Amino acid sequence: MxxxxxxxxxxxxxxxxxxxxxxxxxxxxxxxxxxxxxxxxxxxxxxxxxxxxxxxxxxxxxIPAQLEGRRGDARIGATLHKRIDLRRWQAFVRNGKRLRGGDTIEFGAGVTATAEARHADGSWTLFFPGDEPVEVLLERAGTMPLPPYIAGKRPTDEQDRRDxxxxxxxxxxxxxxxxxxxxxxxxxxxxxxxxxxxxxxxxxxxxxxxxxxxxxxxxxxxxxxxxxxxxxxxxxxxxxxxxxxxxxxxxxxxxxxxxxxxxxxxxxxxxxxxxxxxxxxxxxxxxxxxxxxxxxxxxxxxxxxxxxxxxxxxxxxxxxxxxxxxxxxxxxxxxxxxxxxx
Structure with missing residues (x-):
């Protein structure tokens, strides 16, 4: 149709x-x-x-799967959307053209990820090093992934974590x-x-x-x-x-x-x-x-x-x-x- x-x-x-x-x-x-x-x-x-x-x-x-970070001087936004394994997630990436395989993205609060591989749809596999569960890292560095029709109108806030x-x-x-x-x-x-x-x-x-x-x-x-x-x-x-x-x-x-x-x-x-x-x-x-x-x-x-x-x-x-x-x-x-x- x-x-x-x-x-x-x-x-x-x-x-x-x-x-x-x-x-x-x-x-x-x-x-x-x-x-x-x-x-x-x-x-x-x-x-x-x-x-x-x-x-x-x-x-x-x-989960607070929206991340904002940097790769050098480039601003990188990532929205995790599907778990691959314990330390890897597939993510939609904003400004992904500035990434190369092996690049490290700094998300703040001690949270980093390695851009491992780019998929045909433009998304990336991100690897989160360390021993802490990725969900713990996201609670520290991530925000709630509000839909773009809301996030584009106002900032995410603590109320959204409940709402x-x-x-x-x-x-x-x-x-x-x-x-x-x-x-x-x-x-x-x-x-x-x-x-x-x-x-x-x-x-x-x-x-x-x-x-x-x-x-x-x-x-x-x-x-x-x-x-x-x-x-x-x-x-x-x-x-x-x-x-x-x-x-x-x-x-x-x-x-x-x-x-x-x-x-x-x-x-x-x-x-x-x-x-x-x-x-x-x-x-x-x-x-x-x-x-x-x-x-x-x-x-x-x-x-x-x-x-x-x-x-x-x-x-x-x-x-x-x-x-x-x-x-x-x-x-x-x-x-x-x-x-x-x-």
Missing amino acids: KVDLFDFELPPERIALRPARPRDSARLLSVPGQGPFADLIVRDLPGLLNPGDVLVFNDTRV YQTMFAQKDGAVAAPTAALHFTPELLAALDARGVVHETLTLHVGAGTFLPVKAQDTTEHAMHAEWGRIDAATADRLNAARAAGKRVIAVGTTSLRLLESATGEDRIIRQFEGDTSIFITPGYRFRAIDGLMTNFHLPKSTLFMLVSALMGLDRMQDAYAHAIAQGYRFYSYGDSSLLIP
Whole structure:
């Protein structure tokens, strides 16, 4: 499909630079497969779900993977986006043309990295010497890797270290938040429990590639960056049992959805999964694992807008986004949410 089909105009003032407070006071657009949209707030979510429905959250934790440093007189910016091994990460590098293999980058606070190899997409393998875990080095020298549409408008601050984590964040490794779950609070989770809604977790370490624009003119020409994920056997068994009992599995966030679909065969059985996924979901895809999706509002011509269009239909999502823009919904990572039930 032509990428231009997924374009739309978004007024800049609709881009949220801070999250709603409290988190579950964000707006929620209910988008059924047919019929009118409903303008609600996230706190209304329990009333939209049935007892026995399963919400699936991503328990990845965002690490401060944005680094600013120097190679001699040259300023170098690095955003780590995928772990290679204990001491090596693949990174998108700003001013990478000033690097040569073997160069040392000084990031301050005693943190250095060696530029080992340049990849075909322009990213680099960075090696961090020493005995301290790389995550410890990042806590010392790194900042939270806010999306460019936020970081370009204001500086990152200490508040972002709290705001850009979900209440489910446990497993270090993401360089972007699974933002649909940013709206959840202990109070909302208690209300969902009281409604009889079940929740499960999986892990997908979101990479910075999620923010990269689609430069191809046709979706068939776009290559996704791989991300590491894991679903354990017990979780897969519980999800399969819920579906067998006629209950709905609703992914909270496109990251949860993509991992669930990666772990599910043509027989619609969810299986244990551990490894990389580069699944790219566009209209025409047949969903096998999920019955709905809770997600924020995505960028024009992005792989994520293509995903929601695959779930609901392109015309339906264009109408939903036009409604959201007209009604003043806030977009992107710190913005409002939607519940999509085909």
